[in-house]
Amino acid sequence: MIYGKMWTVVRPQVGIPMFIAGVAIASFSVHLALTLNTTWVKNFLNGGAAKVAVAAPAAAAEPAKK
Amino acid sequence: MSDHDKVGPTGLTVAESEEIHRNLVQGTQIFGMIAALAHLLAFIYSPWLK
Numbered sequence A: 001m002i003y004g005k006m007w008t009v010v011r012p013q014v015g016i017p018m019f020i021a022g023v024a025i026a027s028f029s030v031h032l033a034l035t036l037n038t039t040w041v042k043n044f045l046n047g048g049a050a051k052v053a054v055a056a057p058a059a060a061a062e063p064a065k066k
Numbered sequence B: 001m002s003d004h005d006k007v008g009p010t011g012l013t014v015a016e017s018e019e020i021h022r023n024l025v026q027g028t029q030i031f032g033m034i035a036a037l038a039h040l041l042a043f044i045y046s047p048w049l050k
Helices: A005-010 A012-037 A041-047 A049-066 B014-045
Strands: none
Touching: A005 B014, A012 A041, A012 A049, A041 B014
């Protein structure tokens, strides 16, 4: 297996937490950047899409009431 | 003394090192599959990329 011998040189107590932390930090950064730099994530988490879907038939039905 | 019994600077043999590495690779593959599934669900059920 490629790089299989690396744990004879790098202590697993150090290397494995560093690897997991690297993955976690990279993943968190990407998702944070998405929430900070786009509008649709906030709208989606606030239920913006559902409100529009519910509001549309009500708005369409409104003229019929008059 | 075969290559698999050789002890490195960390005190682990090559066989032990390869066992740890196998488990780490397998864990990474399982994590990757779960992440891929989560992204597929996010793609289907959220406005992402639409």
